[in-house]
Amino acid sequence: MSLKQGADVGRDWVIGVAMGVACALPGKAQAEVDNLVKQALTLEAQGRMAQAYALLAPVVDARAGDPDFDYALGIAAADSGRPGDAIAAFQRVLAVWPDHAQARAEIARLYAQAGDVDTARAEFATVIQDPTLPDPVRQRVGGLIRDYDRAIRGGGNQLSGFIDADVGYDGNVNSATNLTSITLPVFAFLGPATLGGTASRMSDGFHQVQAGASGSMAAGRQDRLFASALGSWRDTWSSDAFDQAAVTATAGGAHTTATGDVVAVSGQAQRFWLGRRGFRTGIGVIGQYTARLRRDRAVSTQLQYFRFDYDGDPSRDAHRYAATLTYSDRTALLSIGGGREATIRDGARNLGYWFGAVQGGSEVPLARAVAIIAGAGIEHRDYDATDPLFLAGRRDTQIDATIGLRLTVRNGIAVRPRATVTRNFSNLSLYDYSRVTGSVGLTFAF
Template identity: 50%
Template sequence: MALAAGLVLQAPAPLLAQQADPGQADALYQSLAPQEADRAGDPDFDYALAIAAIDSGHYGAAIIALQRVLAMQPNNAEARAELARAYAMAGDIDTARAEFATVVDDPSLPDPVRQRFTGFVRQFDRQIAGGGSDVSGYFDARAGHDSNINAATDLTQITIPLFAFLGAGNLGPGARAQDDEFYELTGGVSGVTAISRQDRLFGSLLGNYRDNFDSSAFDQASLTGTAGYAHSFANRDVISLSGQVQRFWLDDDGYRDSYGAIAQYTAMMAQGRAITISAQYNRLDFNGQPLLDADRYAVALGYVTSNLSATVQAGKEETVRQAGDAFSHWFAGASVGGEYPVSERVAVQGGVAFDMRRYDTADALFLVERSDERLDAQLGVKLALTGNLYFQPRATYTRNWSNIALYDYDRYTLTAGIRLEF
């Protein structure tokens, strides 16, 4: 039974009712609620109504019903424990802690259940004090095949309008699609620490290294650091401000530096859902390619559940120098992804994303304003080998449509890897 702020209550029936399927619980609540006017005050009815209300997200109604039970049966430890759960689910951790503490003092409570409830009280105490600190991370190692390591066209010849009188020209190896086998290492660590009851500092460091077996020219690596501050409101909504820096390498040489800031507001909803609104700014500096240097602005709206996340975003990337304005562009896109368990140890993962880019001025060689649309899709399986070690085969596909043939390409990868989470 998931409580506010990630607390999990797992007590044996009947001292805490087992959470029902949300759809079934809501149907039961809708059938009981119309009877409340006639049957309120009957402890058995009020208790059944309260459990259905909690499990379907009607926490206020559950609190009122359980208070009626306790008015008639003040020593009902089961009802008081459920009242504590209702308060916690509603976000009132102080009252939930007080109600659980009262249950713990009940002399009729079996010792194993008393110990469990004492643990809940300690969890609430930590949350009231700010939640303490936590560190988590992961490491992923995988290998596979990439049909287009340089994201290039599969054409061998192309006509450049500016030099059309010369006819079609041959593309060099670096400008044509190349396939290769590769291995990739990805890892990250993140931490959060409370500085007050509602305020936290957080940070993360993420790294990636990819090595192609036969071609080093398109080997890639990146390192991204993020640090910020988050404030939780009384209704459990969260606002955060963070700074971010990134270094990207290509063929072991520095290729691009990025630094910027992110502001995000997260509105919490029932049953673990949330809506996020964010704004982000990044400065992009390309080593040895000053015409590509740019300021990037983006806004995004997201929706998250326990199994699904969806995002829409839009923005502008504006080159710093006017001479590079052909690289300036507007962009917009949408993505959706999820993970769905099919058994205790196996889950299916998948996602799809689409974005479009419209460039500001005509390309100097092709004499048209570049226009791109890109589709990305992935499908994989997550197999639990142990409690925190997973085997993950995965397939991805990318298709980029462009009105300039040089940038029109498709690509797929097939990989298998091991992921360790801690």
Template identity: 30%
Template sequence: MYLRIWSQRLLPWCMALGGCLSCGAWADDVVQQALALGRQGQAMQAFQLLDPLESERAGDPVFDAAMGDAAHAAGQYTRAIMARERLLAAQPGNQQAQVALGQSLQAVGDRRGVLALPSDVQAALIPVDAGHTLDQFLYSYDRQEYGGRSSLKGYVELGVGHDSNANAAPVVGDLQSPVPGTPPWTLLPEALATSGNYVVAQAGLRGRAVLNSRWSVVGTAIGATRHYAGQADRFDHTALDGTLGMAWRSERHELIASAQGSYYALDGARLRTMGGVLGEWIYRMDGFRQWGSFVQVLEVRYPMQALRNVRRSVVGTSYSHLFRNGSSAYAGLYGGREQPQASGADPLGHRLWGLRAGGQWPLAPQWVAFASADWEHRRYGGQDPFFAVTRSDRQAQLALGLSWTPAPGWRVTPQWMVTRNASALPITDYERRVFSITVRREF
């Protein structure tokens, strides 16, 4: 009798427990189905499958891990952050989950949240950038530090290389005379293409001093020197560049206005100086995609050759994309003109337009391959007085290389670069190949 009474009392509880176990098993089947959809590249379908279960299963590490992966892959970054934060609350030492959370924080541009993660997790988030080319398009002024603190970053770099044409001179020694019936012109030996090995040293700083949530002072300073061996040593040069300006940020937009200055010396003597202004507009669509546009006006001065003084005005735009696997790519276009300041110097001025593109691909945790390509067309303003033709140039440049990070803050970069300038003026038609290996220490 007592057994029958207890059986009657326990039966509802057993039925409820069985129902819960059945629901749990069904829910786990749904998680497995979502994971399978994710592996097949159907991220949105996986997210939509898990979404109705979140209110019931939030806090379950198995569910939260699957939900975070599906939401991130589907572009639902805020939902991914919520799921991954719940997973870390349950498993604080899960480094894989920490890296996953960092990726979602990067996707929404939350650099401060990324900086709160352990240093080893930060190092695992994105492979090292490919060098100055991608730095220029993606990382100028620490733009990823949205909403962050003041920062100052720098580097020193040493390298060696070989330059096949240090003076960008024509390879052939005989040029067709512009005067019909006269023999070709023969160039002096020092005017021919000169090759040589070289050593290079460079150092740079870039920083941002945050004034408040919108305004900050930004600046860069770079110095570089290159010394050639042998007969090419007369082409040793030194360059100094700097910018200083104000930046204003609001939501995804950033406006930057900077003053620029540049100094270039050849073989110990000042050859050229530049000064002007640069205006930039940066639009961050999210932590992975960014548009950048600029307007630049520079006064270019040649102290020993005032006839060559020009005003350079250029406008351009670029798009950069960081993919989820760590690869990145950029593309840009620009146009403008160099207008001579002296009367009658039209042949020295030109109109220009160009294209740029590049990318990087992680090969291993410490190795990245990169490539960039540039093409520029220049049309000059009048006939050259010696060759009686109007100069036009079509210049193409291709760079390929590897970036190796043997330790945090260190970068070793072997690079090969070829430049071909196809010019209507024989004296400026040339080809140049440069191979280099540089070692950089960042701090």
């Protein structure tokens, strides 16, 4: 459990705890409370915390030290966004009335909201020692203390995963041009060259399976170790040449700062097969910093380096460097990034390129069990050297768009129809193509 999660849990629990304590413990008779405090308590019971605070704040200097006044002021300040004033008021209550369980539970809530797990835990430990607490309330406080103990130790182990199976149709399974012939400047004297076989556009049906699992464990109070594995297999129905498979393994560590930001470093290994034969191996390192914002929003920066080695074609071996800036919230994601893939051998510089990309996506609920999923991205690639066939520098701009639905059948199981459109614009005709894919899948997540 993270510090932020601990704070959130603390707020949920303490509301129930404070209510239970307030009902269970004896207090002063209403007649002994003056009219000003009575009026403030009435406003608070109506949820009008800002008005209650405005009523009490002007007389703090004269009334501070009166536990009834300070408790009412603390409640109003806590629930109107003034945690500093609330803590000071509750501390004055406890100075006069140390066994005031309501005030101690409220001050624990404020420390929990601020992410101070140690102080919140200590305050709740004092509350639970009150012999007048009813058993149900005592059990709830005890459960909260155990939650904080886990948070202080860094949280428990976590494991999640998914299995996704799809069947669909790909209108350009080999990402080839729609042209039937092209003229290569190097062989212009021979006239146009006819494209055939795998050099021309091919359509085919496919089925594919993807599966992944990830887990993490505490390595300290604010540190965690994590690892994941992801595998996929795509089988085209008419030709083994375009079958694809991939395996990716990742392992690393993450540190959560006092403000809830996360710094993570991981290593990753990739293996890719094409046409049922080994195609490429990638080994790399990824560093990421995620800054948590209010209302479940976050901004993260990522740097990565990979070394790619191509089976049987060492001229394509390359170093890849990339940087990405990403914003995300509950339903949307937007990222912008760029980098360079540089071939290792000088004679193959035409295969290396600079790139820049922007992409975004969103999942918007339409009903209780239905959500629409949409995404789009654009990437521009500018290649390093003249293409030897076309005697020109290559420049590509690729646009991708996806739209689909998530139809939840039951918890963890969903049906997912979707369609994807790709358009790659290239100044070299051989690499200019369009592609449309449609599929229906079933996802199981745990």
